[in-house]
Amino acid sequence: MKISVVGCGYLGAVHAASMAELGHDVIGVDVDERKVAALNEARAPFFEPGLDALLERTLRSGRLRFSSDMADAAGARVHFVCVGTPQKRGEYAADLRYVEAATEGLLAILAPGDLVVGKSTVPVGTASRLAEMVEQKVPGAMLAWNPEFLREGFAVQDTLHPDRLVYGIAPGEPGQRAQELLDEVYATILEAETPKVVTDYATAEMVKTAANSFLATKISFINAMAELCEATGADVKQLADAIGHDDRIGRKFLNAGLGFGGGCLPKDIRAFMARAGELGADQALTFLREVDNINMRRRIRMVELAREVCDGSLLGKRVAILGAAFKPDSDDIRDSPALNVAAQLQLQGAVVRVTDPAAVENSRRAWPDLDYAATAEEAAERADAVLVLTEWQQYKDLDPVAFGRIVAKKRVLDGRQALSREAWTAAGWSYRALGRRTD
Ligand code: UGA
Secondary structure, rough: EEEEEEOOOOHHHHHEEEHOOOOOEEEEEEOHHHHHHHOOOOOOOOOOHHHHHHHHHHHHHHEEEOOOOOOOOOOOOEEEEEOOOOOOOOOOOOHHHHHHHHHHHHOOOOOOOEEEOOOOOOOOHHHHHHHHHHHHHOOOOOOEEEOOOOOOOOOHHHHHHOEEEEEEEOOHHHHHHHHHHHHOOHHHHOOOOOOEEEEOOOHHHHHHHHHHHHHHHHHHHHHHHHHHHHHHEEEEEEHHOOOOOOOOOOOOOOOOOOOOOOOOOHHHHHHHHHHHHHOOOHHHHHHHHHHHHHHHHHHHHHHHHHHHHHHOOOOOOEEEEEOOOOOOOOOOOOOOOHHHHHHHHHHOOOOEEEOOOHHHHHHHHOOOOEEOOOOOHHHHHHOOOOOOOOOOOOHHHHOOHHOOOOOOOOOOEOOOOOOOOOHHHHHHOOOEEEOOOOO
């Protein structure tokens, strides 16, 4: 099938390449000409494992092409809208201007029978508003909402092998036709018996924000337990292991530490609260404010802990920060807890050196005042404390004995429970982690 994908960021670039991998004929459209040029040369404009190879393969097959001209999307039967919905400046609500611009841009090239499919995360109510616009301007064209659940770092795998498909469709005949088209797009995925939920627009929109809110709540729950563990001398990692054995609870997303960041969880829970307020249902989501608070407190606590291990003062102390991305296997630094901590430490007088296997360039652009190093060894030279703030495999694999020879003081703060407490302690390091005993 001929498909267009509008917006070629984390979501759209992966979606476009994956649709081509499934055998479709795909045109990816983005307003950023540099991004388009890079993608046409099989270079992903961001770090995502497996994406360059997938781009290479699908571009070579002739089934994938990128363009900055929306007119090139004409002739496609299904048009995916994959643009960003960032948090509005100074407000909690989502900024919908890109979704609106993309949909309006499509109106000029849509033909009757075409389907517009929203994948962006939007406040509930957006899809029905856009559907009205599409149906009015192009009679016979349809709209569906098909949220995306991919995780950065696993984006290709999550797109090609999702754990479910959700279709939000209009009632009646148009919805039926939309569903048939989506089934055709996802035929290979459906053959693998992937569960499919067909529902209305509002439910489909809410599935996405509810899922991200649940994940954020799970992380903040275990981080709240970490605060209590610190007050009682209990150990949050053992606690998580023990409660995680109950399969109603599950061990996933119970890793206590520096908390969640990135371009999705923080802004999605805020936009959800803002939308609930507009709908007069704000009480239902006041708990998310606490989820956000617990999360932000972890960053402050990390700074306090660093001060504590640096004998009560950060002034002039050399602190190595291992990790800048909001999570491993990504170069995304949006709302990165690691960079937030690094900046706070520097503002409080520490001499901070930050390193990351993939995110140094992005970090330097956003936080030019921080000092950066190419490797963990370089960052840790003569350090008074080492903070592991993103759990890259490279840092998990560090040899605490050899690493101990580089630093001035063998003090490590494990912000992600990434290291073996036993191995580092045995090598003579003082090991500290949020919510864990010091022994
Ligand atoms: C998240 C969701 O997991 C995806 O399902 C969703 O599609 C995506 O947002 C989106 O809305 O587009 P992502 O932002 O890539 O995906 O990252 P996650 O893997 O969810 O991690 C988010 C943050 O939580 C990271 O900072 C991570 O370090 C932190 N985290 C995760 C914890 O602190 N503890 C955990 O146990 C797990």
